[in-house]
Amino acid sequence: MFLVDFQWGPVGESGGSHDVEWRWYQNDKLLSKSRGVLVFTSTPYTLRTQRAAATLGIGRFKVETVVDGNIAASSEFNIIQ
Secondary structure, eight states, rough: OOEEEOOSSSTTTEEEEEEEEEEEEEEEEEEEEEEEEEEEEEESSSEEOOHHHHHHHHHEEEEEEEEEEEEEEEEEEEEEO
């Protein structure tokens, strides 16, 4: 699971509509990509993506959250047996 939190001011206003994409890699190979247009309704706003470890397998992985074409956050991790 990968969570990314966003916040902005003023607190009572929407963060607007954004193109969001999640990319899952094993080493440098793209395994999975999903995307959508999301409205960041209120601050703080959390984006969430997940994959079952059993479907990924063993190895080195990276997940990226891309917002409006820019990598907002990424994380690398290992799955070992």
